[in-house]
Amino acid sequence: MTQDGRRRGRDETEEERADRMWGELIQEVRVAQTGVQILFGFLLTVVFQPKYERLATPDQVIYIVTVVLGSCATGALIGPVSLHRLVAGRRVKPQAVRLASRLTFVGLVLLLVTMTSALLLILRVATHDGYVPYLVAGVVAWYLACWYGLPLWARRKHTTRPED
Template identity: 35%
Template sequence: MAVETEKQRWQRNFADLLQELRVAQTGVQILFAFLLTLPFSNGFPKTTEFQKDTYVVALLAAAAATALIISPVAFHRALFRQGRKPELVRYAHSMATGGLAFMLISMVSSVLLITDFILPRPVAFVLSGLTGVWFLTFWAALPFSRRNWADGEDDEDDEAVPDRDASPRS
């Protein structure tokens, strides 16, 4: 089996990250589109000030998530063919993480908006809190708890962002 060069590893890490961003991008775009059309629906004028404020939080968080998740494309265009793949992978990793955080805020705010519209507010808060915990469980707690589990294989090469102190080999 051939040994992967440092350059190949950075290229693979970037390709892996782009695949992850494609999944996240689809979800945030659907949510953002829904939120953009919501004020034009018949029931929206019946919302309370709290619901309108919650809507604004959800909308702005979806916009921020969209910007962050798409930003690696613009960064790649700016650095194209400059041999700066390590910098690009690190930047894209940070932007993807930030995008997921804003997507979480937007999702929980959207759940709060809708549940508050149809259920009593205390129930809406509980359901929104449970939604946040649910997302955090699968997006943060489980993945981070898995990082230290040993499965007998060397998973070091499968990390999306290699060690920042690693010097590139020629």
């Protein structure tokens, strides 16, 4: 306990911490998985629409890149589930949590790029206007602020340092 009588941090073993962090990570992954799976499912249907064949070549390239990115994001965000299943009971949960956390971060970056690419494609097809890159840049700035800027700011502002 600190001098003022309040406990700081958690009193947990490495295994208990890994269990807690795994539960938190899986809850986060569930949210991201739902979004990426809905987006990816939608993207898979686009190629079968009659209008797809009339798209300009650059738009078809953007579509293909978007589908590949969505597939990669899906793989990265489902990866922690497979990782857990394959190492369960092997007494490597702390290491598995770190790997799954990194895989989830990669999946979120891929999801960001997928959503950016999908938005670019949709706005190009919908408007055919020169302001589309500026709209997309504005939305990407918003994503970056919400997904990375605010969390990093909060981490920096509210993280306590262990006392000597």
